[in-house]
Amino acid sequence: MPYDREAGPYLFCRRCKKSLPFGPHFGSHPLCSCSPCPLETRYKHPLVKCFEQTDLSPIIAPPQLRKRLKLPHFFLKNETVLPTYSWKDRVNEVHARLAKQWKFKRVQTISTGNHGISLAAQCRRQGLDCHIFVHPHCPEPTRQLMRYFGATLTPYGRHPHDQLRRVCKREQSYPAVSLEPMDGIANPFGAEGYKQIAEEIIRQCPMRKQTWVVIPSGIGDGVFGVWKGFCELKRAGKIRTLPRLAVVQGSGCAPLVEAFEKGWPSARHLSRVSGIALSIREPYSGQHALQAVRDSRGTAVAVNDREILRAMAWLADEGLLIEPASAATVAAAARLARSRKIPKADQVVCILSGSGVKWTGASWLRKPPQA
Numbered sequence: 001m002p003y004d005r006e007a008g009p010y011l012f013c014r015r016c017k018k019s020l021p022f023g024p025h026f027g028s029h030p031l032c033s034c035s036p037c038p039l040e041t042r043y044k045h046p047l048v049k050c051f052e053q054t055d056l057s058p059i060i061a062p063p064q065l066r067k068r069l070k071l072p073h074f075f076l077k078n079e080t081v082l083p084t085y086s087w088k089d090r091v092n093e094v095h096a097r098l099a100k101q102w103k104f105k106r107v108q109t110i111s112t113g114n115h116g117i118s119l120a121a122q123c124r125r126q127g128l129d130c131h132i133f134v135h136p137h138c139p140e141p142t143r144q145l146m147r148y149f150g151a152t153l154t155p156y157g158r159h160p161h162d163q164l165r166r167v168c169k170r171e172q173s174y175p176a177v178s179l180e181p182m183d184g185i186a187n188p189f190g191a192e193g194y195k196q197i198a199e200e201i202i203r204q205c206p207m208r209k210q211t212w213v214v215i216p217s218g219i220g221d222g223v224f225g226v227w228k229g230f231c232e233l234k235r236a237g238k239i240r241t242l243p244r245l246a247v248v249q250g251s252g253c254a255p256l257v258e259a260f261e262k263g264w265p266s267a268r269h270l271s272r273v274s275g276i277a278l279s280i281r282e283p284y285s286g287q288h289a290l291q292a293v294r295d296s297r298g299t300a301v302a303v304n305d306r307e308i309l310r311a312m313a314w315l316a317d318e319g320l321l322i323e324p325a326s327a328a329t330v331a332a333a334a335r336l337a338r339s340r341k342i343p344k345a346d347q348v349v350c351i352l353s354g355s356g357v358k359w360t361g362a363s364w365l366r367k368p369p370q371a
């Protein structure tokens with residue numbers, strides 16, 4: 001169901017609440033004067049018949065983790081089985097398909113790793129040029145995988161979004177970026193790709209009276225997209241109750257957690273970030289993700305590197321090689337179960353968004369993790 005032309009898509013400005021014609025608009029719209037213009041994709045008709053029938057990733061009921069966390073209804077949604085080993089494949093399938101449909105020749109983005117590999121693969125599949133501004137700490141093997149699919153790479157400077165906006169305007173290319181406007185650039189389409197996770201979850205482990213979905217968050221498109229999926233399923237009459245979201249960040253970079261705890265309307269930009277969870281180490285989180293957590297009556301948790309490494313060891317005991325940013329969800333579930341914020345009777349689904357397999361050379365991959 002990522003997005004459906006037959007359901008009558010239109011764009012919606014979350015700031016002035018205006019409905020706007022659908023089309024390739026990235027951070028501004030000719031009929032809206034908001035600046036920045038936070039657009040999202042909406043539909044005139046409920047998305048009933050366009051739900052996909054096949055699940056892209058399995059759900060796992062891990063016996064040891066259930067005992068460890070004392071959560072008998074604990075599940076892992078294993079997104080690492082997707083073609084480039086992360087949930088970004090869901091997003092980039094939408095990006096590349098739309099870029100092709102709108103006759104763009106070139107797609108560009110900013111990436112710490114997973115997103116870039118996935119975009120490069122999907123662009124290759126659609127016969128599109130791909131250029132990626134990469135994080136200076138992005139490991140060489142990750143860069144190699146991006147190049148393998150034919151992408152060209154440039155290391156990014158202090159203001160990557162500004163850099164990207166200028167180059168996309170000059171070259172008339174499609175920006176495969178986040179839904180949250182940053183330096184005047186945004187993409188209201190890609191996050192639609194995350195919605196199918198919601199649909200798969202309700203098929204694979206039907207909603208109990210109380211279900212928690214634990215999601216790692218950088219800028220927060222995944223949080224927004226999964227929540228949007230559940231809300232659209234409710235509108236279509238497929239579920240009665242919505243889950244609660246528990247959003248996770250690393251304690252060295254937790255702008256969303258800070259804004260949530262302090263009741264702020266939006267997160268602040270952090271000037272310094274640290275921690276091993278590089279895939280979610282974004283100095284800023286979007287208002288769209290913060291709103292999703294609040295709307296779900298959920299919570300936001302920051303976990304430290306020690307907790308993440310311990311969760312990676314627990315996952316290894318289940319036979320899973322999971323990157324730190326994703327293992328963070330299990331660390332958060334452990335914390336929430338211990339503090340009884342999540343009671344034993346609740347169902348919990350942790351989204352394992354990315355594999356550890358691409359991180360060869362990372363310090364945490366050199367020896368077996370110890371709990």
Ligand SMILES: [Zn+2]
Pocket residue numbers: 013014015016017018032033034037
């Ligand atoms: Zn507006």
